[in-house]
Amino acid sequence: METMKTVVLTVCVLSFIISIADVLKPGEKFITQLKPVFSLVFISGIIAAAAKTAFDIDFPVSEDISQSEVYDHISEEMNRSVSHRIEENINTYTKELLSNSGISCEKITSEINISQDNRISINRIGYKGKSFDKAKGIIEDSYPDTEVIRIE
Secondary structure, three states: OOOHHHHHHHHHHHHHHHHHHHHHHOOOOHHHHHHHHEEEEEEHHHHHHHHHHOOOOOOOOOOOOHHHHHHHHHHHHHHHHHHHHHHHHHHHHHHHHHHHOHHHHHHEEEEEOOOOOOOOEEEEEEOOOOOOHHHHHHHHHOOOOEEEEOOO
């Protein structure tokens, strides 16, 4: 914080001095020569102020391992939660789909896979009920390339 205060104060002082020098310049023909000089003075003043106050940029290359483990744990929990929620939505939709077709079911399960590029594929849908063959046909029509299994 002290570094920022020093740099801001230096910028303000240098800006004031450069503005006064710009007003007092002898003529317009010196403007092309004075602009680079003012810019160099301005930049060197900022760098000198930052260097004087021990300007330190800290890039934590090796963070504490526990933080990485916490992140991994949170990421895994989030992925499990998202997968579970998607599976619940698929189950609900499939139950409604079968119900609208006049097929009752006791239980519907689903297994999904979320790839690295966030594509969702439905691997398997499980059906528990009396009309497995009819349900299988409807499910396969709605979810191509998905295995339909009977669950007990």
